[in-house]
Amino acid sequence: MPELPEVETVKETLKRHLIGLKIVKVITPYPNIIKMRLEEFKNKVTNQKITGINRYGKYLFFELEDYTLVSHLRMEGKYFIRKSLGEVTKHEHVIFELDSGDCLSYHDVRKFGTMELVLKGEEKQLESIKKLGYEANQSKIDYDKLYELIHKSTRPIKAVLLDQTILTGLGNIYVDETLFLSKIHPAELASNLSKEEVVTILKNAKIVLDKAIKLGGTTIRTYQSSLGVDGRFQNELKVHTLAGKLCQVCNDVIIKTKVGGRGTYFCPTCQKRK
DNA sequence: ATCTATGCCTGGTGGC
DNA sequence: TGCCACCAGGCATAGA
Structure with a gap:
């Protein structure tokens, strides 16, 4: 599941291949990925040059001449770059043919991904983007403001950290890792946490994300490697996916439970509830 | 404000 | 071996 580090890696990889290329054709074997009128999408995207690629939280922005995808x-x-438009495989849903002859192909087994198009510069007016919170890996973190936001919540801290309107970029993997490093139980109510603890969590979130970006992200639950998603952070995981294994810090057995409806891994000794 | 349920989806898993 | 119910989960939305 791509979280901020994976999306960052994909962005950097795509940039190296796509900047300056023009989209000459769009093929949509499974058009439901596109969350607007299909013909409009195709018409507007066609003949647009890719001028840049950006990211905010887990969102990718393909900058075109007149629009942002x-x-x-x-x-x-996942995105792949294929050398030519050959046979379309099972999970390829949107394919952009480029003027270089290469194709940018969007592949998605579960078909949950989304694409939409807005006028250039208007992406921040999308409801989904507008409501996103601070990026969890940004260098200047407003601890006072975030503590205020987090502390007033009566939800489990894990649910708060997954809430993209508060902090954006963390998903299930990195929240588990962040809370482990912070020695905080995932089900601890956010309102029970001291300012010091919240600051620790925020600092650890950044540490975890920065390290994951450096290693090219985490590859789990993926059935094949893809462009930019073949990271090495899975070797650094301390709790996530490690139920039954021994905690590296205290040797207790890592357990898996559910918090806020999500599969959750933690060490019951290192991460005690108050 | 927060919770739960539902929908979007398919492949993997466990039970028989 | 095959069939099937069930689960994973980011996000949107609806209703409690």
């Missing part, structure tokens, strides 16, 4: 990979979305 907003893409979210959700659970299993």
Whole structure:
């Protein structure tokens, strides 16, 4: 599941291949990925040059000459670059043919991903983008403001950290890792946390994300490697996916539970509830 | 404000 | 081996 580090990696990889290329044709074997009128999407995108690629939280922005293509990979979305438009495989849903002859192909087993198009510069007016909170890896973190936001919540801290309107970029993997490093129980109510603890969590979130970006993200639950999604952070995981294994810090057994409806891994000794 | 349920989806898993 | 119910989960939306 691509979270901020995976999307960042994809962005950097795509940039190296796509900047300056023009989209000459769009093929949509499964058009439901596109969240607007299909013909309009195709007409507007065709003949547009890719001028840049940006990211905010888990969203990718393909900058075109007149529009911005907003893409979210959700659970299993991946981009591939193919050398030519050959046979379309099972999970390829949107294919952009480029003037170089290469094709940018969007692949998504679960079909949860989304694409939409807005006029250039208007992406921040999309409801989904407008409401996003601070990026969890940004260098200047307003601890006072975030503490205020987090502390007033009566939800489990894990649910708060997954809430993209408060902090954006963290998903299930990195929240589990962040809380482990912070020695905080995922089900602890956010309102029970001291300012010091919240600051620790925020600092650890950044540490985890920065390290994951450096390693090219985490590859789990993916069935094949893809462009930019073949990271090495899975070797650094301390709790996520490690139920039954021993905690590296205290040797207790890591357990899996559910918090806020999500599969959650933690160490019951290192991460005690208050 | 927050919770739960539902929908979007398919592949993997466990039970028989 | 095959069939099937069930689960994973980011996000939107609806209703409690």
